[in-house]
Amino acid sequence: MAAAKKQLFLGSFVHSKALDKLEFLHGAAVCVDQSGTIVAIERDCDEANAIEVLFPRLGWVKAEVVVVRAREGQFFFPGFIDTHIHAPQYPNVGIFGNSTLLDWLKTYTFPLEHSLSDPAKARQVYTRVIRKTLSHGTTCAAYFATIDVASTNLLADLCVAAGQRALVGRVCMDVQGSPDCDYYRDATAESALASTHASIAHMRTLDPTMSLVRPILTPRFAPACSLPLMRALGTLARETNLPIQTHLSENKAEIALVKSLFPPATTGATDDSYAAVYDAMGLLTPRTILAHAVHLTAAERALVVARGAKVSHCPCSNSALGSGLARVRWLLDAGVVCGLGTDVSGGYSASVLEAARQAALVSRLVGVTGGGKGGEREKLSVEKEKEREKEEEKEGERQKLSVDEVLFLATRGGAEVVGLEDKVGGFEVGMEWDAQLIGLGTVGEGGEVEGGEDDEGGNVDVFGWESWPERMAKWVYNGDDRNTKKVWVKGRLVHERK
Numbered sequence: 116m117a118a119a120k121k122q123l124f125l126g127s128f129v130h131s132k133a134l135d136k137l138e139f140l141h142g143a144a145v146c147v148d149q150s151g152t153i154v155a156i157e158r159d160c161d162e163a164n165a166i167e168v169l170f171p172r173l174g175w176v177k178a179e180v181v182v183v184r185a186r187e188g189q190f191f192f193p194g195f196i197d198t199h200i201h202a203p204q205y206p207n208v209g210i211f212g213n214s215t216l217l218d219w220l221k222t223y224t225f226p227l228e229h230s231l232s233d234p235a236k237a238r239q240v241y242t243r244v245i246r247k248t249l250s251h252g253t254t255c256a257a258y259f260a261t262i263d264v265a266s267t268n269l270l271a272d273l274c275v276a277a278g279q280r281a282l283v284g285r286v287c288m289d290v291q292g293s294p295d296c297d298y299y300r301d302a303t304a305e306s307a308l309a310s311t312h313a314s315i316a317h318m319r320t321l322d323p324t325m326s327l328v329r330p331i332l333t334p335r336f337a338p339a340c341s342l343p344l345m346r347a348l349g350t351l352a353r354e355t356n357l358p359i360q361t362h363l364s365e366n367k368a369e370i371a372l373v374k375s376l377f378p379p380a381t382t383g384a385t386d387d388s389y390a391a392v393y394d395a396m397g398l399l400t401p402r403t404i405l406a407h408a409v410h411l412t413a414a415e416r417a418l419v420v421a422r423g424a425k426v427s428h429c430p431c432s433n434s435a436l437g438s439g440l441a442r443v444r445w446l447l448d449a450g451v452v453c454g455l456g457t458d459v460s461g462g463y464s465a466s467v468l469e470a471a472r473q474a475a476l477v478s479r480l481v482g483v484t485g486g487g488k489g490g491e492r493e494k495l496s497v498e499k500e501k502e503r504e505k506e507e508e509k510e511g512e513r514q515k516l517s518v519d520e521v522l523f524l525a526t527r528g529g530a531e532v533v534g535l536e537d538k539v540g541g542f543e544v545g546m547e548w549d550a551q552l553i554g555l556g557t558v559g560e561g562g563e564v565e566g567g568e569d570d571e572g573g574n575v576d577v578f579g580w581e582s583w584p585e586r587m588a589k590w591v592y593n594g595d596d597r598n599t600k601k602v603w604v605k606g607r608l609v610h611e612r613k
């Protein structure tokens with residue numbers, strides 16, 4: 116369902132123009148037609164100008180247009196794209212104890228996912244996770260559901276009803292005892308495939324033009340999938356052009372497990388790396404989303420680039436489960452397209468803004484732990500050692516992701532990861548109006564927050580002397596859903612903070 120009316124948005128607009136460059140448009144106008152498409156963007160244009168100049172150009176009549184104004188200090192920003200989130204795990208956010216990936220799956224995750232074959236529970240959880248993510252400005256999410264077809268289909272139904280753009284994947288996992296999920300798995304590769312077809316068919320009927328919701332093939336991760344299942348999903352991807360999502364190289368024990376389960380002689384892979392297993396199964400495509408990619412080797416990175424597969428960087432989860440520090444600059448340097456994932460509930464928050472904040476912070480740690488290089492260190496003379504230290508310091512600095520960069524990953528980068536870069540992620544004529552209205556707190560002369568001491572600005576206080584880049588930094592490092600005043604998808608208002 117799109118916007119029913121023509122809309123004129125007025126005020127400040129901020130979006131990414133390049134990885135390291137936010138663009139600020141102040142006193143601007145954006146026209147959005149009934150289909151939710153941006154049809155005009157005009158700088159230095161107030162309401163009177165828009166009516167006088169833009170409307171005749173568009174053949175619009177004033178009476179048919181709804182006007183939405185950003186107040187002084189507020190700004191429109193593209194909706195966030197969560198490139199990796201497990202909808203059924205939402206009730207577990209923040210609950211992970213001291214576990215690491217494989218024991219976390221067994222202790223916390225599989226029992227919860229299994230329980231969502233209860234339709235009432237699935238409805239409760241999925242309704243909540245959609246509302247929660249919309250309230251944080253997530254206009255598009257790549258969701259893992261569960262192995263249950265009915266509740267996966269329900270997730271897709273609820274996304275359409277709530278107006279959230281989504282890729283919805285029925286999880287495929289047919290391996291017995293690896294890792295320890297006999298009660299929660301597909302009985303065979305054939306039944307996994309049949310269930311996948313059933314949920315694809317449902318989504319094709321639900322949204323035939325895939326204007327909001329589309330299916331995505333979802334082999335959970337190599338240790339939970341048989342070779343016949345992975346091979347069949349690779350073939351299906353080739354035949355249908357459907358996107359794929361899976362996990363790659365998240366945790367060292369997982370990587371060791373993959374090496375032991377899939378020696379190259381069994382897969383026909385060129386080497387024993389994790390990425391090579393997926394490649395041999397036809398699962399590395401330009402439409403593949405690889406979550407985590409924390410411990411990739413240089414050869415795996417080159418393979419990912421060669422296949423055009425994309426990476427979902429999940430810093431909250433990587434830190435919570437102690438998986439490691441993903442080297443995002445190292446990935447970007449090689450041309451890997453990256454976006455951000457909350458990875459609920461390995462990740463403790465459903466907020467992409469939190470993921471952006473953690474991406475910035477983790478990149479600073481990558482910088483001080485060897486510039487993303489690692490490995491054996493050659494012994495050098497004192498002089499040469501000093502030179503090396505200087506070089507490493509410089510390289511460490513370069514690992515840091517700026518505010519502009521993490522906001523790019525949260526929007527434009529994410530759009531490319533989910534294959535929607537022509538539609539969403541920025542404000543351009545021809546793109547769709549997936550946007551959020553952000554409001555920060557304005558501190559008055561007496562130190563009070565204008566509009567009242569309620570949650571007007573949430574955790575962000577703006578004193579008025581900050582530059583716009585500084586306001587963006589305050590938002591990234593201190594903002595939350597209290598700053599997300601309104602959210603639109605395809606021109607439709609899907610969330611409003613009361």
Ligand SMILES: O=c1[nH]c(=O)c2nc[nH]c2[nH]1
Pocket residue numbers: 201216220224335336362365432458461
């Ligand atoms: O962060 C993760 N969450 C999961 O649910 C999962 N399954 C396999 N590997 C995984 N990693």
